[in-house]
Amino acid sequence: MDIVSRFKTYSVDFVDDLQGIATLSASDETFFVLDRKVYDLYKKELPAFPEGRLFLINAAEENKNIDTVLQICEQMTNMASKRNTHLVSVGGGIVQDITGFVATSLYRGIRWTFYPSTLLAACDSCIGGKSSLNYKGFKNLLGSFYPPDEIFIYQNFFRTLSPRDYCSGLGEVVKFNVIAGEDGIEKIERDIDAILGHDYKKLQQYVETSLAFKKKFIEKDEFDRGVRILLNFAHTFGHAFEVSSNYAIPHGSAVALGMMAANYISVQRGFISEDYALRIEKVCHKILQNIELQKEWFDDATIIGAIRKDKKQTGKNITAVFIQKEHTLGIYHDVKEQEVIQAVNHVIDISQS
Known part of the structure; x- marks a missing residue:
């Protein structure tokens, strides 16, 4: 499925494995943000990520804020690549919101691939381009529109949901x-x-x-x-x-x-x-x-x-x-x-x- 956006046309595909993440990890331009629970559950299916290019998030509402965004940006700016940096995120809506905000902000917009790990993200929020952060007790007060370039839905993630x-x-x-x-x-x-x-x-x-x-x-x-x-x-x-x-x-x-x-x-x-x-x-x-x-x-x-x-x-x-x-x-x-x-x-x- 292709989605036509004013930013770009982006795709949604269903995949049978996580081999695509292993392929992406071989690129020096790629940075990964993963939900810590997903990382722990699927460690055997995931590659050994290059040092300094993996950020793990505890996917909780209190972490969906500008401080987390800035922590990720700080780590990403240490990479040699700049506007050609490729952000890959794996997680549910909270990870999507945080990484979408990073992708639209860093270097005025970088390539972004998203693997939704929750049913909620896969059936709804992964398309549409919304990224929102909580601020001073207000839900989703800060936000932007910036869709991923590619979305890959791996249905096995749903089998380990509570x-x-x-x-x-x-x-x-x-x-x-x-x-x-x-x-x-x-x-x-x-x-x-x-x-x-x-x-x-x-x-x-x-x-x-x-x-x-x-x-x-x-x-x-x-x-x-x-x-x-x-x-x-x-x-x-x-x-x-x-x-x-x-x-x-x-x-x-x-x-x-x-x-x-x-x-x-x-x-x-x-x-x-x-x-x-x-x-x-x-x-x-x-x-x-x-x-x-x-x-x-x-x-x-x-x-x-x-x-x-x-x-x-x-x-x-x-x-x-x-x-x-x-x-x-x-x-x-x-x-x-x-x-x-x-x-x-x-x-x-x-x-x-």
Whole structure:
């Protein structure tokens, strides 16, 4: 699959091994950044990296900041190569955010290859070019657009994911199918049990269709000024749930909870039927079984505060994306705090039922 960007046309390919990394390590121009867990798990499949050209990251939200970026840049500037330096990163969304920021900043942009190691990164964030850093308690406040030149998806990485992280990745898969409308919902209703049962052949089909679905949006609106904003469905609430739980709720799971909250408001506004929202909730429940939700994570003031700090908010009123009639999506700038509180209470009630 090729993605057309204003920066470049970049590719997404599925690979059966990590031989490509071994080949790249032979080049004097290549620098590697890896998630430390991935490195430990796959050390036997990975090459012996040249001295001074490997940086290992503990992939935690508190490390997704400018300090980590500068540490990597410091090490990379010791290399003889400059603008022809090739950055190769292996990891999930946190590693992608950090290395994407490095790739766009160092020498005003260098070649970048990315191997997503999580289902969440492979089915969603690996394309689209967004790189974001947390800053002074604000999630994703600093950021840039700069896609990798090449993306290689090695599905064996998904086999060593924890149940929590595997299901988190499915949050975005479900979201894409919900956005796709009735046909997408019927498909995910039919196949979710098989995917949860680790049917990797079927999972690959959903990764491919998720990327193909997102491709249409990002090629039309690469810089998030128009139709691409619709992909933020469930994220206004999902990001708030991440923050309020101090990231104990992983991103994809937070998106699943965010869908429940957004759909509750859609029902209350008469956009969709209660039965339609319930169908989506049933699928979301299945991918939330590995998260033990704590009531204190859903404090009203904390949730509202997190939403208001979200960079997508543009004014005094709260902005969110909702499913409308005929299963289309719409952006609404008139969401009231009371609607949010009622939606959050609904999520608490159904999660504990």
